Amino acid sequence: MTGAYFSDRRQTLEQYETLEGFGSWSQLPGSGLPAGCTVQSPACPYPTFGDVIQYVNGGINPSQLPNPDLNFTFDRHVSFMDTAVFNETSYHLTDKWQATAGGASSGSTMRRNWSRICPPRRAAVGGQRQGISQ
Helix, strand or coil, X not given: CEEEEEXXXXXXXXXXXXXXXXXXXXXXXXXCECCCCCCCECCXXXXXXXXXXXXHCCCCCHHHXXXXXXXXXXXXXXXXXXXXXXXXXXXXXXXXXXXXEEEEEEEEEEEEEEEEECCCCCEEECCEEECCCC
């Protein structure tokens, strides 16, 4: 008896997350640091959240991005391949005796490829830097 097995499975996941209105909100006076300041002055150097991202954290102001509301993208591709072969052979030595031998070989391959892209900005929350930047 001889046989073989083969399986090739693939999976793809694409995710795009936006925060609707984030780009517009980040340009509102009063959304920056210190909280509540609305006009740029020595006492209020960053009146918008976009100013905080750009000048305090070294990111890109969301209003300058192609999609200012984009939070992140995630793209994953996975493939999994299984192969196997087997053989079993019997030989009758006499009417009462027989010899049987068999063997098998198998292999698996898994490939993963993924990327996560966050716009190059860091958020300032409670005076501490948080978030992810490129």
